[in-house]
Amino acid sequence: MSLATGLLQWQWWHPLVYTLILTHFTIIAVTVxxxxxxxxxxxxLHPAVKHAFRFWLWLTTSIKTKEWTAIHRRHHATCETEEDPHSPQVLGIKKVLLEGSELYKQAADPATLSRFGNGTPDDWLERKIYSHPVGNYLGIAVMAAINIALFGPIGLTIWAVQMLWIPIWAAGVINGLAHYWGYRNFESPDAARNLVPIAAFIGGEELHNNHHTYPNSARLSSRWYEFDIGWFYIRTLQLMGLAWDIRRGPVVHKVASKSMIDADTALAAANDRFRIMAQFKRQVLRRTIRSDRRIKASAGAHYRGLVQWLSQNQEHWDDARHDWMNTFFEKHPELRTLHSLKEELNHIWSLRTRSKEELMAAFKAWCEKADAAGVEALSEFSAMLRQYTLKPAAIGAR
Ligand SMILES: [Zn+2]
Ligand SMILES: [Zn+2]
Structure with a gap:
């Protein structure tokens, strides 16, 4: 059956596909x-691409680049504190989920804009249209007119969905839920979590724990099973010569044959500390726990949470967990060793701001202690740490 209100002869599913395509472009404009x-x-980004994105955001959201940028930078700078514009840890999950957009409006004060809004567009288009008090809303009015012209009255419903897309998915789900629920690859200092490994309709932003760990990386995926669709578009733009200077997480150099620890080893490892701690969790803690059936038997109902608990800092444990862990460690002293080595390794990263020699000495002592513990997974891990170097070429030069 074809319907013919508006300019088009359309099938019932056409408005659906049209809405999904338009909202997808919008989320890509937001994330990229x-x-x-x-x-x-x-x-x-190439100026033409920037203009296209700015135009699209004006047409479909009425977001002002400077406001969004400043509020988001403030979020990273003050994460999970009273100053954070949208922390569910401070404001409660319900408020951020349901009133995410409202929180943006409240946070867009002149102090935030001048402190965090540097380097955002300030050209004629921005002043006279995109950020102009009237011009700002002109875009979404034009969008409504286009929808109605194409599909008749149902065009208004499409428009309503478009208007709600970013408030619900970005301001609510990403800002709220992704600081509350999901899995953590990295022990970033905030509460950020990856919601799911793939959610193309929110543009890769579901990988929020990865993002807070490496906020200046253009790529948000980190494990092999994670897919960041925003990164796919960035690579496409790069291939077309429309995107460049693309930053990733810390560049890691390792030399397989290297076993000697020098200052470069310790510095390079400190740069990659989040990934190293994630590897410790997977390759040492999880492997050791899984390889010993007695651990499963004595952990009982707590078995599933064990890796997570052991990879957390002790200060995150409440009294009940402290008691349980102490009894558990008495039965499995090797896990107590692993846990305290993990805490010591975490402490070493805090020395990176002190002298090179101090960092290197602590790093060396840690690796020797790990080798002496008699746990296979730990010896392999320490051998992997020894491979770190700042630049592979430096090895040959010595
Ligand atoms: Zn965040
Ligand atoms: Zn960010």
Missing amino acids: FLHRHSAHRALQ
Whole structure:
């Protein structure tokens, strides 16, 4: 059956596909342009691409680049504190989920804009149209007119969905839920979590724990099973010569044959500390726990949470967990060793701001202690740490 209100002869599913395509472009504009380019400077974009994104955001959202950028930078700078514009840890999950957009409006004060809004567009288009008090709303009015012209009255419903897309998915789900629920690859200092490994309709932003760990990386995926669709578009733009200076997480150099620890080893490892702690969790803690059936038997109902608990800092444990862990450690002293070695390794990273020699000495002592513990997974891990170097070429030069 074809319906013929508006300019088009359309099938019932056409408005659905049209809405999904339009909202997809909008979320890509938010993640690639506003988030990764404007707020974090993780990539540079061709002026034509920037103009296209700005035009699209004006047409479909009425978001002002400077406001969004400043509020988001403030979020990273003050994460999970009273100053954070949208922390569910401070304001409660319900408020951020349901009133995410409202929180943006409240946070867009002149102090935030001048402190965090540097380097955002300030050209004629921005002043006279996109950020102009009237011009700002002109875009979404034009969008409504286009929808109605194409589909008749149902065009208004499409428009309503478009208007709600970013408030619900970005301001609510990403800002709220992704600081509350999901899995953590990295022990970033905030509460950020990856919601799921793939959610193309929110543009890769579901990988929020990865993002808070490496905020200046243009790529948000980190494990092999994670897919960041925003990164796919960035690579496509790069291939077309429309994106460049694309930043990633810390560049890691390792030399397989290297076993000697020098100052470069310790510095290079400190740069890659989040990934190293994640590897410790997977390759040492999880492997050791899984390889010993007695652990499963004595952990009982707590078995599933064990890896997570052991990879957390002790200060996150409440009294009940402290008691349980102490009894558990008496039965499995090797896990107590692993846990305290993990805490010591975490402490070493805090020495990176002190002298090179101090960092190197602590790092060396840790590796020797790990080798002496008599746990196979730990010896392999320490051998892997020894391979770190700042630049592989430096090895040959010595
Ligand atoms: Zn966040
Ligand atoms: Zn960010």
